Amino acid sequence: MSERRSKIDIIYDMLKAINDKGGKILPTHLLYKSNLSHKRMKEYLEHLMGKKLIEEISVKDKKYFILTEQGSKFFVDYMKIKEFTDAFGL
Amino acid sequence: MSYSVGMVALQGPNWFFGIDSVFELIGTITLLLIFLASYKAYKITDMKRYKYYSIAFLVLMIGHLSRTITNFAIHQNWFPIEELKNIFILGYGAHIVFTLAALVLLVSFAFEVKQKKSFCILLLLILSMLFISSSFYLAFYWAAFVMFGFIAWYLIQNARTKKIVTPKLVAVAFVFLTFTQLMFLGSSILPELYMGAHISQLLGFLILFIAMVKVQAR
Numbered sequence: 001m002s003e004r005r006s007k008i009d010i011i012y013d014m015l016k017a018i019n020d021k022g023g024k025i026l027p028t029h030l031l032y033k034s035n036l037s038h039k040r041m042k043e044y045l046e047h048l049m050g051k052k053l054i055e056e057i058s059v060k061d062k063k064y065f066i067l068t069e070q071g072s073k074f075f076v077d078y079m080k081i082k083e084f085t086d087a088f089g090l
Numbered sequence: 091m092s093y094s095v096g097m098v099a100l101q102g103p104n105w106f107f108g109i110d111s112v113f114e115l116i117g118t119i120t121l122l123l124i125f126l127a128s129y130k131a132y133k134i135t136d137m138k139r140y141k142y143y144s145i146a147f148l149v150l151m152i153g154h155l156s157r158t159i160t161n162f163a164i165h166q167n168w169f170p171i172e173e174l175k176n177i178f179i180l181g182y183g184a185h186i187v188f189t190l191a192a193l194v195l196l197v198s199f200a201f202e203v204k205q206k207k208s209f210c211i212l213l214l215l216i217l218s219m220l221f222i223s224s225s226f227y228l229a230f231y232w233a234a235f236v237m238f239g240f241i242a243w244y245l246i247q248n249a250r251t252k253k254i255v256t257p258k259l260v261a262v263a264f265v266f267l268t269f270t271q272l273m274f275l276g277s278s279i280l281p282e283l284y285m286g287a288h289i290s291q292l293l294g295f296l297i298l299f300i301a302m303v304k305v306q307a308r
Contacts, residue, residue, distance in 0.1 A: 081131045083305045087256035089248030
């Protein structure tokens with residue numbers, strides 16, 4: 001049975017998707033990897049950009065999202081939080 | 091040696107007193123680690139579940155520390171003999187109240203009791219039953235056994251759904267902590283169980299400590 005993902009799971013999945021792509025990802029790939037609707041992904045992107053965890057850049061007229069240094073550190077912290085959450089069933 | 095003051099009894103061989111305080115200190119450090127990890131998660135995510143979880147482990151740690159300090163103070167003869175009863179009542183009273191409050195919070199959390207009123211009624215019921223009980227000591231460890239048992243059962247169900255090792259470690263640790271309560275309960279009849287309870291508790295906290303190290307090593 002698949003459970004509904006929490007906010008922390010979604011943010012973790014998004015950051016992991018960017019990290020797995022070497023810290024830079026196309027919006028369409030991110031949409032696919034994070035398994036969200038376009039509307040919800042936009043909300044999460046705004047949240048992450050607001051926190052300066054990711055940035056939007058343009059390379060040869062293509063839009064990418066990149067992990068900032070703060071975002072990379074945050075991703076490591078999130079991995080620990082995810083492990084802690086899973087360990088205690090939170 | 092059987093050392094009894096009022097409502098509480100400490101059982102066990104003389105040579106073991108002092109060692110039990112060291113064992114308990116390891117438990118306190120482990121509980122502190124869980125509190126810090128949960129509090130950090132709350133500061134990063136701003137999610138209330140981490141806030142309540144950190145509060146529960148902070149309260150549990152305070153309860154544990156109360157017993158550690160009380161036992162140590164008594165074994166080290168910090169206080170005159172006539173003061174011992176009050177020290178015992180104060181230290182163990184704090185231990186009982188804080189531990190039960192933390193366990194009620196953890197049980198409420200595991201079984202998604204979200205209303206604060208339900209939490210208050212549950213805690214009030216348990217504490218009032220304890221006060222009217224003829225033996226604080228036995229009633230407390232029985233209540234702790236039941237609640238640790240429910241938490242362990244919840245954590246076993248959680249571990250079964252996860253592929254990683256840390257949930258399994260946490261579940262096993264809580265099984266040890268559940269049996270610890272039963273052994274403390276039995277130590278009033280069979281004093282040897284006092285040592286067994288401390289060893290079981292130490293194993294539980296050491297396993298939890300390993301789980302926390304694995305979480306931080308990610």
